[in-house]
Amino acid sequence: MAELGSISLWIALLISVWGASLAFVGGLRGRTELAASAERAMFVTWGLMVLASAALLRALVTHDFSIEYVAAYTSRNLPLYYTLSAFYAGQKGSLLFWALVVSTWGALALVFTRGRHRELRPYVAGVVCTVVAFFVLVMVFAANPFGRLGFIPPDGNGLNPQLQNPGMTIHPPMLYLGYTSITIPFAFAVAALMSGKLDTSWIHAIRKWTLLSWLFLSCGIILGMWWAYVELGWGGYWAWDPVENASFLPWLTMTAFLHSVMIQEKRGMLKKWNLGLVTGSFLLSIFGTFITRSGVIASVHTFTQSPVGWYFLIFLIIAGIAAFSLLAWRWPKLQADSQLESMVSREAAFLFNNLIFIVIAFSVLWGTLFPILSEWVRGTKVTVGPPFFNQVNVPLGLMLLFLTGVGPLIAWRRASSANLQRQFMIPVAAFLVVFAGLFALGMRELGANVAFALGAFVTAAILQEFARGTGARHRLHGENYALAFARLVGRNRRRYGGYVVHLGMVMLFCGFAGEAFRTDTEATLRPGQSVEITSPFGHTYRLEHQGVSQYPQLNRYVSAASLSVFRNGEYLGVMTSEKRQHLNALGQRTFEPSTEVAIRSDIREDLYVVYAGSVEGTEEAVYRMTINPLVWWVWYGGVVLVIGGLITMWPGGAVASARARAEPAGYVAEVTA
Amino acid sequence: MTARPGDRAIRRLTALAAALLLIACSPVRLIGQDSVGALRNPEIVQERARTDSLDNAALVQALEKRLKCTCGCNLDVYTCRTTDFTCQTSPAMHRDVLSRLAADSAGLTQASVDRVIAAFVAQYGESILMQPPRRGFNWTAYLMPFVALLVGLAIVGAFARRMLTGHRASDSGHPEEAAGYPMPAGSALTEAERQRLRRELESMES
Numbered sequence: 001m002a003e004l005g006s007i008s009l010w011i012a013l014l015i016s017v018w019g020a021s022l023a024f025v026g027g028l029r030g031r032t033e034l035a036a037s038a039e040r041a042m043f044v045t046w047g048l049m050v051l052a053s054a055a056l057l058r059a060l061v062t063h064d065f066s067i068e069y070v071a072a073y074t075s076r077n078l079p080l081y082y083t084l085s086a087f088y089a090g091q092k093g094s095l096l097f098w099a100l101v102v103s104t105w106g107a108l109a110l111v112f113t114r115g116r117h118r119e120l121r122p123y124v125a126g127v128v129c130t131v132v133a134f135f136v137l138v139m140v141f142a143a144n145p146f147g148r149l150g151f152i153p154p155d156g157n158g159l160n161p162q163l164q165n166p167g168m169t170i171h172p173p174m175l176y177l178g179y180t181s182i183t184i185p186f187a188f189a190v191a192a193l194m195s196g197k198l199d200t201s202w203i204h205a206i207r208k209w210t211l212l213s214w215l216f217l218s219c220g221i222i223l224g225m226w227w228a229y230v231e232l233g234w235g236g237y238w239a240w241d242p243v244e245n246a247s248f249l250p251w252l253t254m255t256a257f258l259h260s261v262m263i264q265e266k267r268g269m270l271k272k273w274n275l276g277l278v279t280g281s282f283l284l285s286i287f288g289t290f291i292t293r294s295g296v297i298a299s300v301h302t303f304t305q306s307p308v309g310w311y312f313l314i315f316l317i318i319a320g321i322a323a324f325s326l327l328a329w330r331w332p333k334l335q336a337d338s339q340l341e342s343m344v345s346r347e348a349a350f351l352f353n354n355l356i357f358i359v360i361a362f363s364v365l366w367g368t369l370f371p372i373l374s375e376w377v378r379g380t381k382v383t384v385g386p387p388f389f390n391q392v393n394v395p396l397g398l399m400l401l402f403l404t405g406v407g408p409l410i411a412w413r414r415a416s417s418a419n420l421q422r423q424f425m426i427p428v429a430a431f432l433v434v435f436a437g438l439f440a441l442g443m444r445e446l447g448a449n450v451a452f453a454l455g456a457f458v459t460a461a462i463l464q465e466f467a468r469g470t471g472a473r474h475r476l477h478g479e480n481y482a483l484a485f486a487r488l489v490g491r492n493r494r495r496y497g498g499y500v501v502h503l504g505m506v507m508l509f510c511g512f513a514g515e516a517f518r519t520d521t522e523a524t525l526r527p528g529q530s531v532e533i534t535s536p537f538g539h540t541y542r543l544e545h546q547g548v549s550q551y552p553q554l555n556r557y558v559s560a561a562s563l564s565v566f567r568n569g570e571y572l573g574v575m576t577s578e579k580r581q582h583l584n585a586l587g588q589r590t591f592e593p594s595t596e597v598a599i600r601s602d603i604r605e606d607l608y609v610v611y612a613g614s615v616e617g618t619e620e621a622v623y624r625m626t627i628n629p630l631v632w633w634v635w636y637g638g639v640v641l642v643i644g645g646l647i648t649m650w651p652g653g654a655v656a657s658a659r660a661r662a663e664p665a666g667y668v669a670e671v672t673a
Numbered sequence: 674m675t676a677r678p679g680d681r682a683i684r685r686l687t688a689l690a691a692a693l694l695l696i697a698c699s700p701v702r703l704i705g706q707d708s709v710g711a712l713r714n715p716e717i718v719q720e721r722a723r724t725d726s727l728d729n730a731a732l733v734q735a736l737e738k739r740l741k742c743t744c745g746c747n748l749d750v751y752t753c754r755t756t757d758f759t760c761q762t763s764p765a766m767h768r769d770v771l772s773r774l775a776a777d778s779a780g781l782t783q784a785s786v787d788r789v790i791a792a793f794v795a796q797y798g799e800s801i802l803m804q805p806p807r808r809g810f811n812w813t814a815y816l817m818p819f820v821a822l823l824v825g826l827a828i829v830g831a832f833a834r835r836m837l838t839g840h841r842a843s844d845s846g847h848p849e850e851a852a853g854y855p856m857p858a859g860s861a862l863t864e865a866e867r868q869r870l871r872r873e874l875e876s877m878e879s
Contacts, residue, residue, distance in 0.1 A: 234748070234756040241747065269836075340836035348833065355825045363818030370805070370814045378810055383741050385749065385803035392818050520734060522755065524724040526709045550713050559718045581717040592759040593717055612758050615723055617715025622724060624755045 002067050005055035005146040009136055012048035012099075015041050016133035023126030027119075027194060035122035039110055042125045045132055046103040053100045056093060056145055060086055066152045069093055069145045075158035076585035077555040082159050085169040088176065089159060091293060091308060092145035097173070098289075099135035101180040102128060109184045109209070117205050123191030124184070131183050138311045155584045158555070161594035164582075167227030171220055175247055178217030179285040182250060184209040185257075186282035186323075189275050193326040198271065198333055203261055206278075208649060214258060215645040217251045222638035233595045233610045235520065235626040237634065240389040245368045246288030249361050253281040256357035259350050259407075266412065267347060268337025272327065273354070275334070279323040284361075286316045291368070342414035349410050353403045356396060363392045394447050398454060401509050404502050405458035408465055423464075430460035451513035455506045462499045469496075493647050500644030507637025514605075514630025522612075525563075526620045535627050537604055542566040546574065548611075548619045556580045559593075561611035561621045565600060575600055577611035577623070605629040719758040727771055727781070736786045737770060740793055741803050749803050 019041025026034030056069070060083050065071040073086040073093070088097040106128030113121060139145065162168075185206040192202035224247070225237035238244060257277040263270045290312035340347055367384045374382045409423040435453035443449055466485070473484035489496040517536040525531060525545035533541045546562040559579040565572045575598035582590045600607040608626040615622065712718060727733050737751035744762035746753050750770070754763035770789060777785040793801050805811035 232756065234752045239748070336836070340833055343833055343837070351829050351833070355822070355829055359818060359822045359825055362821045366817050366821075367814065374805070374810065374814075380798065381800045382805040382811065382814075383800050383803055384805065384814065385741065385747075387739070388804040388814065391804075392815065396818070396822070520729075520751075520755070522724045522728045524721075547710070548712060548718075550717075557714065557717055559712070559714070579718050589717075593719060595756075595758065610755070612755065613719035613721035614712060614715065615721060617718075617720070618709045618711050620709045620723075622721040 001055040001059050001062075001064065002146040002148060005052045005059075006144065008048045008052035008055065009140050009144070009146070012045050012052070013133060013136045013140055015048065016045045016129045016136060019045060019129035020126050020133055023122045023129060024194075027122035027126065027191075035125070038122060038125045038129065042103070042106050042110060042129055045129060046107040049096075049100040049103045049132070053087070053096060056096060057084065057087060059146075060084065063156070065154075065156050066148055067145075068147045068149045071149060071153050071156040073157070073159055075156040075555070075590065077583070078156075078159055078164075079554065081169060082164050085163070085172075086159055088172050089163055090145075092139065092143040092147075094172070094176070095135055095139050095143055095308075096145050098176055098180055099132050099139070101176055102135065102183050103132045105181050105184050105209075106132070106187075109187070113205060117188075117191075117201060119195040119197045120188060120191035120202060120205065123194045124187040127187035127190050128183060134311075134315050138308055142308050142311060155586055158582060158584055158590045161556075161580060161582050161591050162231055165227055165231045167223055167230065171223035171227050173220075174216050174223055175220030178213050178215075178220050179247075179250065179288065181209060181213035181216060182254065182278075182282050182285050185213070185278045189278040190323060190326060193275065193323075193330050196330065196333065198330060200265060200268075203264060203274070207261075210254065210258060210261070210278075211645060211649045214251070214254045215642065215649065217247065217254065218638070218641055218645065221247050221251060222635075222641075225638075226635060229631070230597060230599065233597050235518070235608050235610075235624070235628060236515070237631070240364075240367070240386045242368050243288070243292050245364050246284075246291045248364060249288065250281045250284040252357050252361040252364070253277050253284060256354045256361075257281065259357075260354050263347050263350055269340070269347065271334040271336065272331065275327055277354075279320075279327065283316060283320050283323070286312060286319065290316055344410065344415045344420070346407060346410045346412045346415075349403060349407045353400065353407060356400045356403060360393060360396045360400065363396065364389065367392065397509070397512075398447070398450055401451065401454045401458060401505070404505060405454065405461040408499065408502075409461050423461075426464050427457045427460040431457035445513075445516045448513040448516040451509050455510050455513075458502060458506050462502055465499060466496070489647065493650050493652075497644050497646070497648030497650070500647055501641050502644075504637045504639075504641030504644055507633045507640055509637075511630045511632070511634030511637055514628070514633065517629045519627045521625045522623070523625065524615060524620060524622045531623075531625070533625055533627060535605060536629050539568045541607060541625075541627075542569075543575075543609070543623075543625060545621055545623075548614060548621055555584075556582045559611075559614075561623070563598075563609060563623070565607065572600065575607070575609050577609050579611060579613070601632055603632050606631045721758070722764070725771065727774070728767075730781060732781055732783065732786050733770065733774070736789060737767065739790060739803055740766065740770070741801055742766060743797065743801070 019038045022034045022041065023038030025031065026036075026038055058064075059067050059070050060074055061080070063070065063074065063076055069090060069092050070086075073090045074083050078086075086093065088094040106125065109124055109128070110121060113124075117124075188202045188206045188209075192198055221244075224244070228234075228239070229237040254277075257274060260270050260277065261274055264274050290309050293309045293312060342348065367389055370384050371381055374380055405427055409420075409427065411419055415423075431453045434456035435449060438449045438452060466488070469488045470481055470485045473479055473488055474481055477484070479487065519533070519536070521531065521533050523531040523543075525543075527545055527547040530542050530544035533543070535541065542565075544564045544566070546564055548559055548561045550557065550559045552558070557580070559581075560576050561578070562574050562576045565575055577598040578596035579593045580596060581593045584590050595610055595612075598609040598611075606626075606628040608628055610624045610626075612622040612624055614620060734751055737754075738749045740750045742748055742750050742753035742760065742763040743766070744753065744757075744760050746757060746760065746763075748756065748763075750763050750766045753760050754767050757763070773789045773792060774781055774785055777788060779785045790802070794806075799806060805814050807815060
């Protein structure tokens with residue numbers, strides 16, 4: 001199978017280079033037969049990627065340890081689902097996974113636009129073939145997943161225990177799907193620039209793709225946070241690690257684009273900006289890969305350091321120069337169709353919202369790269385950790401939350417003072433009531449209090465929008481409130497799905513604000529001994545150590561430390577945190593012992609217990625206990641955000657009528673006596 | 674030869690006394706409030722020192738969250754030593770922190786915490802801190818995001834002013850046409866109709 005995989009990669013390299021060349025020549029010279037050949041090359045490349053992936057999966061499942069990658073990331077006693085997830089657990093396999101997904105997206109983009117966007121399709125095929133060719137080239141020359149060992153070991157190294165978690169089977173593919181799907185909007189942007197077809201057709205072509213990649217990135221980031229929280233055992237979910245930042249950067253620019261593209265659709269403004277955002281998002285996704293794989297910046301996530309990172313840097317530079325040169329070439333043709341009428345308008349609010357997104361992206365990028373800059377300028381390496389990012393980004397995040405509430409309240413074009421008064425009265429009242437209430441309750445964490453109050457402001461703004469829309473339908477059509485609500489959302493899924501996403505963001509911000517009230521306690525307990533911890537909500541937990549039991553389980557040996565938990569004297573149950581020593585099929589230890597956290601979660605707070613180890617080989621256990629307020633809101637905020645995204649993406653609704661409305665003549669037709 | 678009943682009783686009492694003596698002298702006490710059982714496989718669980726009373730002091734935790742562990746994990750000392758239980762560096766740094774605090778005549782105060790931080794910086798350099806100290810070139814790290822915000826605001830302001838000026842200049846003509854909506858021939862609107870159109874557009878698009 002290794003030979004089949006390697007041959008597939010080589011042929012895919014040739015075919016994708018061929019496809020890219022034909023696509024660009026065919027597009028530029030208007031040679032439809034060349035363009036058609038390029039599209040077929042795209043499908044063949046996809047088929048070859050499927051073949052190579054199937055070869056690697058078969059090698060993993062059949063434990064072909066003659067392949068270096070299989071021996072490095074699996075073992076005979078690794079459960080099947082983790083064996084399959086080893087496909088993308090290492091550098092080489094993840095490159096193949098990436099190439100597979102990009103080629104799949106490319107093929108799907110061509111299938112879904114069949115018969116439409118004829119001027120754009122050749123360039124789309126060309127860009128996707130170029131990206132796939134790059135990934136295959138890296139595999140062939142620097143990181144071949146089918147490389148052979150000079151011998152066949154009796155068993156493999158196994159998968160890192162921290163990757164043996166259900167979250168880890170979903171989180172990386174989600175992120176990869178998000179990163180890779182940005183290639184399609186980027187391909188359409190390049191196609192629009194190259195073909196000179198700069199109207200809104202490319203925007204309509206990528207609408208679903210941008211939402212899809214944003215949704216995958218959101219899922220990937222949130223699942224990554226959840227995995228870090230339940231698996232790594234440090235009690236948090238976001239550490240501003242360079243690799244986390246690398247996934248956050250394209251998410252920020254894509255989110256900015258999802259807002260600014262509405263201005264282009266509605267008013268024909270921000271054409272250059274939108275092209276720049278799509279290009280920037282794609283380049284940031286490659287930049288993230290460069291950071292992850294080059295080892296240029298210290299991170300807990302990095303793959304093994306290898307020359308692969310430098311391939312990505314060169315590709316990043318070439319892609320950046322090419323894309324921005326195209327943008328500069330078409331700059332004079334990208335004039336706005338209409339003008340901004342007032343600074344008190346939704347367009348202006350979106351401008352500020354875009355500005356904040358980009359400034360946050362800049363500050364994250366700046367903080368991530370500052371250690372390198374400091375070393376260049378001063379010869380001194382500094383550390384830029386969570387305290388820096390929190391200080392800089394908390395005020396920016398609060399501004400963004402404020403604008404999340406303001407945007408939906410202001411009318412397009414120009415808002416009158418009467419409109420502002422009517423729209424803002426309830427949300428501002430909600431803000432003031434919550435802020436004063438928290439202060440009266442004795443909460444003095446200013447940042448957290450402002451976040452909660454702004455959360456109330458945004459929630460009130462959104463609920464007001466839902467209530468007014470539902471009420472209007474009820475009055476106009478005589479529908480009952482439930483039906484009116486369902487039809488309101490169903491007829492304008494993009495708008496109301498967006499509001500649901502905003503509600504998810506409010507929940508996430510409230511969850512983040514809860515971090516300000518976190519408490520950590522360490523305790524050494526003998527069986528029968530207990531420790532008391534006071535929650536920020538005022539109640540007291542008593543945790544009584546029951547003892548440590550040891551037993552074999554699957555591919556590991558477990559040491560489980562248990563605690564009985566009482567809240568204000570009421571028995572809640574037993575929490576068990578584990579140490580796991582993983583073993584291979586020969587019973588030999590693999591990796592250092594890993595820790596499994598015990599978490600008791602409710603809507604107010606999480607009780608998070610980690611068994612740190614034992615004293616002198618006895619059942620006397622050392623624990624770290626953390627009370628994490630409002631973490632539940634982070635996970636369910638993520639769920640709400642994804643539901644909102646799905647509502648927005650769901651086909652049908654009023655898209656067709658919205659397109660019809662966007663036709664200028666349609667506005668005039670509305671005016672009848 | 675059979676033992677007399679008296680001898681058997683004496684032997685039983687002797688055996689019981691010996692057993693009690695053995696238990697009392699055993700290094701692992703099996704009975705009593707302080708008893709603790711040994712693990713069957715202690716080698717697969719990390720060995721930990723008992724928690725010190727200072728471990729839970731807010732100032733100590735805050736101090737250790739400002740210092741980076743030098744094991745290469747990229748985490749602060751507190752997070753590393755309470756997360757990666759295989760790391761030998763962060764517990765050693767923790768002990769170093771506690772010994773420096775104990776040696777400080779002021780005891781556990783903010784001033785002594787600052788002195789301990791300064792001592793670590795003197796020993797390891799600035800990179801021991803989890804964020805760059807606010808001095809010299811490091812100020813750029815803190816200021817650049819807000820400079821970027823100001824520059825962005827200036828650009829947005831200039832863009833908006835140019836757009837607004839363009840809109841006002843075209844306002845003297847046909848406003849809807851200026852806004853990019855072509856008007857059919859002979860469709861001149863009265864002011865009332867224009868206002869109504871604007872209201873309808875707003876309600877439709879908002």
